[in-house]
Amino acid sequence: MKLFKAFLIVFTWLLSNSLLAQNTKVYSRDKEQIYPEYIQVDRNILVENYFQFMDSLVTVYDSITSYTLTEHLLVRNNPWIIDTLQNTDYYRMKARDSFVYNQKKMIVIPKGNRIRLPDSHSADSLNNVFNHTQIDINIPEFKLRIFHDAVKMYEFPIRVGRNEKKFLEMSGREEDLRTKTGTGSIVGYNKDPRYANPANNHDYTVTRRDDKKITLVPQIPFIETELNGIRYGQMIHPTTNPETLGKAYSNGCIGTKEADAWVIYYYAPVNAKVTIRYDLRVLNENGDIVILKDIYGYQ
Structure with a gap:
């Protein structure tokens, strides 16, 4: 044997x-x-x-x-x-x-x-580190943070969903494009993602960069989330246009830089905890309270 x-x-x-x-x-x-x-x-x-x-x-x-x-x-x-x-x-x-x-x-x-x-x-x-890692996203702050217990390991700029409703051919119905809030976890990945326009459900293989040059789309994992027991199809994934970071620009997903997406992927295995919140009162680097713009008009 x-x-x-x-x-x-x-x-x-x-x-x-x-x-x-x-x-x-x-x-x-x-x-x-x-x-x-x-x-x-x-x-x-x-x-x-x-x-x-x-x-x-x-x-x-x-x-x-x-x-x-x-x-x-x-x-x-x-x-x-x-x-x-x-x-x-x-x-x-x-x-x-x-x-x-x-x-x-x-x-x-x-x-x-x-x-x-x-x-x-x-x-x-x-x-043990994986079991104590949490992804924290504050929508109006346009920030994604990775914590190990209470210690912040990384902070990345993001883009979030637009404040509008729109019919998406991909889902076959009108969708609220605002990024959903809640608590949950990472439930899966797409390591060779399909790039498609949700509005018309057409695939695309090339992308126009911020410098107006055309390239093929990159291969970087998309991270699937589940919030409050519901899978909204709300992914954490890279954008090929980082000029859109810090804006309500997407169809609901959380967009990051390409480089940042690799870090998030390897620091957020399946079952890692995720919190997506909408907090307008935050502390700046000096510990002062700052009131953020209410981009979704919730308050």
């Missing part, structure tokens, strides 16, 4: 074509086992096959680790991956005098890089 398991592990490594590694002794779920501490990448990984590659690693190593391995655990244990993904942002590349027409062809994990596999202590620590 032990020989069969060893053969199965080696065969799966070879099949994945990505697992030349340095070995170290750890504990598997049922007995002491040898498996790589590092995974050495033997080819360039592009955005377009990044998720398939990560899924293959999770499939291979989840069978031999002492904990349940996930993509979020693997990436959070290697924060440089998030940094690299953030740098596929069109506007970051533009600031470096580089025009990117097709983000999917960008290299996100270069050949020769090593990915560290979490040990059981690191996995437990990260899972």
